[in-house]
Amino acid sequence: SINSCMEEWEALSNEYRSLEKLHQLYHAKLEEVNSLQQKCTKGISHQRYRLNIIKNSLRRLEKNMSESSQGDSERNALLQTDLIRRKAQLYEMENILPKPSGRYLKIILGGINVSILDKNEKFRYKDEYEKFKLVMSLLALFISLFNCLTNVRTMDVVHMFLLVWYYCTLTIRESILKVNGSRMKGWWRAHHFISTVLAGVMLIWPVGECYYAFRTQFMAFNVYISFVQYLQFMYQRGCLYRLKCLGQSHNMDITVEGFQSWMWRGLSFLLPFLFIGYAWEFYHAYTLYYLASHPSADWHVGTLSMLFLVLFLGNSLTTAATIPQKIKE
Amino acid sequence: SINSCMEEWEALSNEYRSLEKLHQLYHAKLEEVNSLQQKCTKGISHQRYRLNIIKNSLRRLEKNMSESSQGDSERNALLQTDLIRRKAQLYEMENILPKPSGRYLKIILGGINVSILDKNEKFRYKDEYEKFKLVMSLLALFISLFNCLTNVRTMDVVHMFLLVWYYCTLTIRESILKVNGSRMKGWWRAHHFISTVLAGVMLIWPVGECYYAFRTQFMAFNVYISFVQYLQFMYQRGCLYRLKCLGQSHNMDITVEGFQSWMWRGLSFLLPFLFIGYAWEFYHAYTLYYLASHPSADWHVGTLSMLFLVLFLGNSLTTAATIPQKIKE
Ligand SMILES: CC(C)(COP(=O)(O)OP(=O)(O)OC[C@H]1O[C@@H](n2cnc3c(N)ncnc32)[C@H](O)[C@@H]1OP(=O)(O)O)[C@@H](O)C(=O)NCCC(=O)NCCS
Ligand SMILES: CC(C)(COP(=O)(O)OP(=O)(O)OC[C@H]1O[C@@H](n2cnc3c(N)ncnc32)[C@H](O)[C@@H]1OP(=O)(O)O)[C@@H](O)C(=O)NCCC(=O)NCCS
Numbered sequence: 179s180i181n182s183c184m185e186e187w188e189a190l191s192n193e194y195r196s197l198e199k200l201h202q203l204y205h206a207k208l209e210e211v212n213s214l215q216q217k218c219t220k221g222i223s224h225q226r227y228r229l230n231i232i233k234n235s236l237r238r239l240e241k242n243m244s245e246s247s248q249g250d251s252e253r254n255a256l257l258q259t260d261l262i263r264r265k266a267q268l269y270e271m272e273n274i275l276p277k278p279s280g281r282y283l284k285i286i287l288g289g290i291n292v293s294i295l296d297k298n299e300k301f302r303y304k305d306e307y308e309k310f311k312l313v314m315s316l317l318a319l320f321i322s323l324f325n326c327l328t329n330v331r332t333m334d335v336v337h338m339f340l341l342v343w344y345y346c347t348l349t350i351r352e353s354i355l356k357v358n359g360s361r362m363k364g365w366w367r368a369h370h371f372i373s374t375v376l377a378g379v380m381l382i383w384p385v386g387e388c389y390y391a392f393r394t395q396f397m398a399f400n401v402y403i404s405f406v407q408y409l410q411f412m413y414q415r416g417c418l419y420r421l422k423c424l425g426q427s428h429n430m431d432i433t434v435e436g437f438q439s440w441m442w443r444g445l446s447f448l449l450p451f452l453f454i455g456y457a458w459e460f461y462h463a464y465t466l467y468y469l470a471s472h473p474s475a476d477w478h479v480g481t482l483s484m485l486f487l488v489l490f491l492g493n494s495l496t497t498a499a500t501i502p503q504k505i506k507e
Numbered sequence: 508s509i510n511s512c513m514e515e516w517e518a519l520s521n522e523y524r525s526l527e528k529l530h531q532l533y534h535a536k537l538e539e540v541n542s543l544q545q546k547c548t549k550g551i552s553h554q555r556y557r558l559n560i561i562k563n564s565l566r567r568l569e570k571n572m573s574e575s576s577q578g579d580s581e582r583n584a585l586l587q588t589d590l591i592r593r594k595a596q597l598y599e600m601e602n603i604l605p606k607p608s609g610r611y612l613k614i615i616l617g618g619i620n621v622s623i624l625d626k627n628e629k630f631r632y633k634d635e636y637e638k639f640k641l642v643m644s645l646l647a648l649f650i651s652l653f654n655c656l657t658n659v660r661t662m663d664v665v666h667m668f669l670l671v672w673y674y675c676t677l678t679i680r681e682s683i684l685k686v687n688g689s690r691m692k693g694w695w696r697a698h699h700f701i702s703t704v705l706a707g708v709m710l711i712w713p714v715g716e717c718y719y720a721f722r723t724q725f726m727a728f729n730v731y732i733s734f735v736q737y738l739q740f741m742y743q744r745g746c747l748y749r750l751k752c753l754g755q756s757h758n759m760d761i762t763v764e765g766f767q768s769w770m771w772r773g774l775s776f777l778l779p780f781l782f783i784g785y786a787w788e789f790y791h792a793y794t795l796y797y798l799a800s801h802p803s804a805d806w807h808v809g810t811l812s813m814l815f816l817v818l819f820l821g822n823s824l825t826t827a828a829t830i831p832q833k834i835k836e
Contacts, residue, residue: 179568180565180568180579180582180583180586182564183561183564183565183568183586184582184586186557186560186561186564187561187586187589190554190557190558190561193550193553193554194554194593194596197547197550197551197554197600200543200546200547200550201547201550201600203543204540204543204544204546204547204603205603207536207539207540207543208540208603208624210536211533211536211537211540212625214529214532214533214536215533217529217533218526218529218530218533221522221526221529221530222526224522225519225522225523225526228515228519229519231515232512232515232516232519235511235512235515236509236512239508239509239512250509253509253513254509257509257512257513257516260516264523267523271526271530274533274534274537285639285676286676286679286680287616287621287679287680287683288632288635288636288639288680288683289631289632289635290621290623290632290683291623292616292619292621294619294620295537296541302618303617303618303619306617306618307617310614310617332806335711339707346675347614347615350615350616351615351616351617354616354617354619378668381710381711382664382710382711384713384714385713477661
């Protein structure tokens with residue numbers, strides 16, 4: 179009856195009043211946090227500024243140091259390590275402070291804040307990114323297998339549209355990862371920009387003799403790349419989970435040495451496949467370079483040849499460069 | 508000298524210690540805020556759940572009310588308004604709580620939190636969105652003017668690429684606006700999805716007789732649309748700023764009546780231009796429908812015709828529907 183409804187309502191209203199109080203408390207704390215956030219950010223950049231001044235004057239001192247005492251140079255060395263440690267501490271502090279987005283994200287998303295202020299959330303975000311890549315490369319695998327075996331123009335178009343969209347999305351997600359402190363090398367993001375353009379040019383390449391001369395080899399390459407991306411996923415994900423375990427001090431299942439040996443095994447398994455892929459990119463560049471002189475060739479052929487060459491060079495140099503870097507670590 | 512560096516370092520270290528304390532405080536408060544946030548969100552959804560139960564039992568009561576007393580139906584009516592007011596209060600509370608993204612944003616950006624928890628920031632974000640549209644439509648104006656006067660295939664391609672990218676970016680930004688409580692109608696977001704596809708199909712349409720039969724009219728349409736978008740920008744931005752002033756109670760420059768009269772003047776200036784644009788969309792659909800039976804016509808022609816028809820219908824119905832809705836307000 180209406181009376182029981184009224185009673186229900188009264189009970190609910192009481193609950194509402196306590197919710198209201200909670201909400202007011204929340205609002206107050208939120209503003210406090212915002213102002214603390216600004217103070218911390220300012221404090222950190224002030225520290226950075228003055229650290230740099232000290233560093234510069236130390237550098238100037240060092241130059242005129244040759245004649246000065248042993249003690250001075252020892253103090254200098256001590257101060258230098260202090261400076262480095264302080265920088266690391268500031269970096270650590272920044273982990274839970276919001277960071278501004280880069281120019282690309284600002285254009286795409288506008289001035290929205292994409293910082294993740296929680297370690298576990300950061301991990302989850304990266305994990306989700308790896309999974310997204312996996313799902314998409316499986317999808318690409320099926321489509322390119324289908325395209326290898328058949329020759330339907332619509333499916334080619336769908337495939338290329340998917341690649342444009344996929345690489346475009348990757349660049350956005352990777353920029354977000356970058357804001358959140360990933361040490362991903364600049365080239366991999368550039369790689370995905372270039373791949374977006376490449377897929378775009380493939381998309382508008384008018385079908386004709388040249389197109390069909392290149393199509394088979396390109397489709398086979400796509401199948402191969404999807405497979406390599408699967409291997410890469412297994413490796414990157416392994417690294418991610420093992421690094422997370424390493425970060426949790428109470429977890430003793432894994433040691434730094436254990437991680438390193440796992441990483442090297444994974445890497446030495448993966449690298450040959452990667453370099454075969456890069457060789458293939460070079461081969462595409464070469465094939466297209468010859469096709470470009472064909473009478474029916476459009477501007478697309480030469481452009482694609484250039485893009486594949488750039489991908490080949492960037493990928494092989496960057497991947498090659500990670501090996502000595504990892505040995506040093 | 509090294510001594511002065513040491514002194515500098517000492518002074519800076521003192522500052523660092525207080526920064527460290529501030530940072531610890533911040534960290535603690537941040538976690539507090541997060542847990543309060545979760546509690547509030549839970550409380551709100553619990554309120555919603557029980558409000559719905561009460562509402563349903565009231566509805567059931569109403570049906571059997573005919574024979575019951577006058578007093579009961581009065582109490583019922585009072586309770587109904589209470590329910591509505593409570594819903595508005597809960598909605599107000601949610602303004603400073605993070606909201607989950609929709610499926611589209613989750614796919615593009617991953618599980619990042621795009622809520623803006625500050626009224627001024629929300630305003631700034633919307634303002635920036637309008638400015639972004641303005642800059643892009645000016646750019647599109649120049650390119651389409653250029654394309655009207657010349658006929659360079661590369662520029663056509665650049666134009667279409669720009670449109671694909673632009674509409675794609677708009678859908679992302681609008682989804683973010685939606686999460687942050689914009690009352691933008693679903694159609695406008697759908698409109699930008701469809702426009703993305705439309706520009707994509709234009710992009711891959713092989714040049715030929717049909718393409719050139721349609722090109723001039725399409726380029727002129729683009730010039731016109733850029734101009735209309737400029738008018739629309741002036742209107743939307745005027746609404747935005749005036750609504751902001753209305754929201755600040757200490758600002759007496761503007762009244763609700765003043766806003767309404769301004770809005771109606773703006774709208775009645777804008778609407779004829781909009782409907783001319785929609786008529787043009789219908790005309791495109793019609794032209795393409797006839798071109799589709801041309802012997803050299805590809806699938807692109809029919810598809811484009813369909814897409815323009817959908818745009819025409821959706822735009823005119825949605826825009827027409829806003830007029831009675833605004834009169835009621
Ligand atoms: C060579 C390679 C295996 C090294 O991986 P790695 O051991 O993770 O390398 P690093 O230690 O330098 O990684 C640093 C960071 O960059 C990220 N990263 C490395 N390569 C990446 C790639 N290709 N794409 C995205 N992120 C990458 C890592 O995940 C790590 O992120 P984190 O800071 O958030 O933890 C890896 O770069 C790779 O797979 N490259 C080949 C990619 C390729 O060529 N693709 C085209 C298909 S042939
Ligand atoms: C008809 C029109 C002028 C009404 O605008 P309005 O007075 O702002 O309409 P409403 O009051 O319903 O707006 C509600 C919300 O939707 C937003 N909105 C309305 N139309 C929008 C559009 N076309 N694109 C994006 N957002 C829009 C408003 O900014 C407002 O946002 P807010 O809740 O964040 O303040 C507007 O919808 C319009 O310009 N439509 C034409 C768009 C068009 O046809 N473009 C294609 C080129 S011809």
